Amino acid sequence: MPQHPSTTAATPSVHTCAWQVFWIFLRLGLSSFGGPVAHLGYFRDEFVQRRQWLTERSYADLVALCQFLPGPASSQVGMALGLMRAGMPGALAAWLGFTLPSALVLALLGLGLAGGYAVLPTGAIHGLKVVAVAVVAQAVWGMARSLCVGRAKVTLMALACCAVLLVPGVWGQVGVMLAA
Template identity: 50%
Template sequence: MKKQSLLEIFLASLKLGLTSFGGPVAHLGYFKDEYIDKRKWLDDRTYADVIALCQFLPGPASSQVGMAIGMLRGGLAGGILSWIGFTLPSVLVLVLFAFVYQSYTLGDATWISSLKIVAVAVVAHALIGLGKKLTPDRPRLAIALTSALAMLLFASAWLQIVVIIVAGIIGYILFVGKEQEANIQFHVPFSKKHGIFALILFTILIIGLPIGALLLNSQSLNLMDTFYRVGSLVFGGGHVVLPLLEREVVPDLITSGEFLAGYGMAQAVPGPLFTFASYLGAMINGIPGAILATIAIFLPSFLLVIGTLPFLQELRTRPRFQGILTGVNASVVGILLAAFYDPVFTSSIFSGADFALALILFFLLNVWKLPAWFIVILGIVFGEVLTYV
């Protein structure tokens, strides 16, 4: 892999890390705009297959999708650089905030509300693009609609896994043997042996870290065990990780007030919410704690993506698995549709002015094809203007 290509991966992901506000569903919209529509690193179906794969894995799904795209583009180094670029901005802000958090009260700032409205436009744009590609007929539209209804009525991280599994079974029954659009082949620049080794290492760490922490009574090992375990066991990502982290660190390591202050700031920064671990690590043990906590909570995601990605290409060429993926991809559209309503829409749109701004930004993105980063800037500017109207 050429250095220029690796630099491209880092710069592209860094731009996303600076502009991807709105949570994991919005991140997938920003990824589609930058990686798929603009740079053509993957086709729509492969992108959907990667999303489906990451939905099955514990950890932050949007970060895992970014890692996987980086790996497909530039190998393991590309995956690491894509993760660094996407997470670095929010890590730096949250670590700085850990030292001065009492001076900040950003929760009611107008620009925060505007960025949430930007996320509404970005997610709607991504949903339309994926929907056209992945639900072109009535059976797949029915799967997407049923998945959305299930998530809206009985929302939970575990139900999401059930919905995906059921959709895969339906896809196996309905779509196996039917003519499908040919998959565009992609090259995974590491072997299945690497994947198996990564899965073995993942298992060794999740078993060995608690034992080592108990035997050695090391603060660093205890910290790594805590955040690695959380990163390994959370399905659904995002806000699901917060109650688990709270049980682990409050009140033994930090106070409830310190936890809630960091949580509020984490909502205001771009990139993955899992970087909240950086704030907690800094509060517990300064810069070394921040680095250790950040690496520990994301390490399971790296190992799981490396462990599963080499098997995806072979599986997706088999007719039976293609049928399963067809159903799963349709369900992913429905799951994203449900998430578009809650939390993206419900936490962003509170008035006619909010909805008007979302409509303006959506049409600028979807019809006039303005880049997502420019939509972020316009959203902040228009949001400030509307406060005086």
């Protein structure tokens, strides 16, 4: 089945079995902290830099596509990566490995908080947030360095950032996309 050029891997496509996809995503699911944006940073480190399943451009295209779809982009990117590497079983394996553990932990933490238990110390949660911010910043910086090359692209990126900050919410984002 031919692939769209934006989804081809950086290295020749190697068929990965669904179990391998599951174990990779389970490790990420058990060690990643933060919301979908932080998860995308972890994915970039794992699948673009470390494993080279995708090029920087292909990953940016995949993330952009998943941002348009309803739901958390990190789950959608994960399932798309699993689909690319191991077909439909890979997409399911990626979801089971990454999203399901997070949902279970969140539910257990919620039950603990509802029961009046201090699940984690405030300092530990703050430290995890700082780490998540650092991962996101590193991913944004890395993508910007490889995708925003040249004065015209940097200027466009800066103008888009200013517009989104000046017009917060969905209308600012949609306006910037339409203008681009």
